[in-house]
Amino acid sequence: MNATAVLPQGAGKPQVQKEDAMWLQKEMINRNYHELATARERGHKVAATFVPGNLNELLMCFDFARSLPETNALQNGLRKKSGKFILDAERDGQSEDVCNYVKADLGMMLGGEIGPTGEALPKPDILLLSYTGCFTFMKWFELIRHKYGCESVMLHVPYQGEGKIAPNMRDYVVKQLKETVIPALERISGVAFDIDRLRQYMKESTKAEEDLVAVLQSAKHRPSPIDGYFGAVYYIGPIFTAFRGTPEATEFYRVLRQEIEQRVRDGKGPITPDGEMAEEKYRLVVEGPPNWTSFREFWKMFYDEGAVVVTSTYAKVGGVYDFGFRHDPDHPLESLAEYCLGCYTNLNLPSRIDMICRYIDEYQADGLLINSIKSCNSFSAGQLLVLREVEKRTGKPAAFIETDLVDPRYFSAANVRNRLESYLQMVKQKRAAALAAH
């Protein structure tokens, strides 16, 4: 007997399902890599900068091509390339405890700086550090500066220790922009600063921000038309990176918003890689970044159980817009300062707790899940306290799982699934008990 199964022609991996906007988003991200790869030949200088507090509109005023090292690392994680990079960086002397975004980036450099799409990334002309709440960022750029001998410029952003932005904090940042950052960018790019150009980009930003907020807040509907964590990762891609302030981003968010609003009218749930999610059984708020190396597998653990993440703090990591902040073309430098000061990881713990409690209430969530990242202190420090406090204040159950950003060794699927299932069953049991009590 011939035991070899004959597969029908063309039968391969099932096609992954995405919304139209998700495909568009992927094209945009890939295009930016191509623009980076060809920046030199097109006569553009290259800036590297980080997602939180990024000054994309400002960099565009000087015609810089923009590279975002964390995005490179996460894209390499999604494309299963980060594991080797991390090992290479460790062999090069980086300790096991160093942030894995850093190691993935250093490993990529060691391998000749071939970017996630396979095109070589250019050596940056300037490193713009515009958010100093993450100490690792500073050391990361120090390493890159050392490696490439390129210039760096630092914007010191005070921490919101008191839970608010005081006027002197804003003035301090604006002063640095005027006296340090803008002159440096002018000098390196050879382009003179034009504040009206900045205002023009900001007008685009504002429109896109308005639409992004509408998309993220659509999850207040039942069923939620989006996943506010796994799905939101696609939505935030353009605006948190090199596209904020561009007409393409504005168009992307306009189309995305239409698509999502249509889903709301149709009463549809989120699109997952396996198609539209069936019944919405659990609504969760998630704190902490996702795992990228097993992103689909991680997501699947949620939608297989009927769990949708209605909102997440990670979807605010490149800008907390849902409480009203918008870039303001009438006060461009001041609003850049406020943007940097207001980034999620720059909030103190009481503010983060308030935000999560508010989310649980406004999005009618069943509880909070924290994905704690081994190598990310910006997010992880204080998370147990956050968990305890949110449980106490909302009376909703919370749970804690631990994975990593881009180190595949730190994703233990069996353990993560076990905790997630236990958590969801706990939510279900508590809900049943609450119903019985009424």
Next chain:
Amino acid sequence: MRCFVGIDLGSTTTKAVVIDENQNVLGRGITNSRSNYDTAAAIAKQEALVNGRFYLFRQALGNTGALNGALDAFLGQLERSFRFEQYLEQLADLESTCQRNVANARFGDAASSVSSALAEVFKRLSAESAALFAPGAKPKSDFFRDIAGSQYLATGEVVAKESGIRYDFLLNVFDRSIIEVENRVYGDSIRRHLLAALERTFLMMPDTAGRRDRVEAPIKGILDMPMEETYIVGTGYGRARLPFSKEHVRSEILCHGLGAHVMHPGTATVLDIGGQDTKAIQVDPNGIVESFQMNDRCAAGCGRYLGYIADEMNMGLHELGPMAMKSTKTIRINSTCTVFAGAELRDRLSLGDRREDIMAGLHRAIILRAMSILARSGGIRNEFTFTGGVAKNEAAVKALKDLVRENYGALTLNINPDSIYTGALGGATFAWRAVVEEGKTAEARS
């Protein structure tokens, strides 16, 4: 009668509990998980049902008064005889499996002498077997693999020497065969073995033979009564392997929380230390889980930690606790890594520290880790229930008591002698609730 079954498929052992319509525990069964959850679940359940029959025998015989005064002795003998019958069947099976495997092994010219040596080994094992189940004999383990294995290894070595064949041939055959044998369930033999055991018991206790009719009738009556598995709930690491739908599966967090509540209704905080995880669970007054924390990324401080140490010390797992209780001096051992603890242990020994004191330090290290997981989950509230395999270890319990008193003051600490069955009891209670309170019926796996 309608029965409700909970099965807890742990990493080391699989446990089952059967309860009746009034939530009385009828029986408990345990077996090694043997990396085959299907078999482990079937055997644990079968053991629990057999144990349930014994419970019912006791009830029925107690009601008739036929064995006045001799009931305990009679049932004790009946159970030993039953285990003996089971053992004989498995031993015969092991022998024929071994012989079959010799035929297929590449022993070349040695095959026939290995085969004769095997026959001799099994002849001696059979001759020795009665002693294993004699009154007063304490079996080293409840599991066939362990009992037959230790006999086989000892006897095999002697026979190999006598017959001039290589001992490792015998070991090779055993290793291959035991896996096959322990994955058979022998479900059809239960009734036959019980009846044979009954005859054996009458022979061993001639006084009772005179009351044969009055004893036999209730036992046969119970044997003829079907114990219907009305609903089963599975939990534990192997739960996804259970042959029924998702409706029948609960996380071990929920099951341990509920099981602890059923055992000790005043329970507010549960600590469970199992083979590969440590769970701290907070439950409300109805046994509903409010929050939980587990060890993450690393299983140091779990049951396997002690297993590893036992291996390092070349001791049995159950010998560690009693040894630690003899400690007179405090020694601190790190608790963050099992393997490092092993290294530290050897280091301490070379420095001349006493094994007893080092053992006490290791037990304290486990509990220290549990204390931090408890703190993460919201601390310890009154009453506090300790469950899982490690709760059977007196040195671990002592360390826990000391640390709880130091950190939380005087609290009620519950440790149930059947605590290893907590998860399975929770599962059985969920099964009972599903049918009796929620009107559900069993669903097959889709």
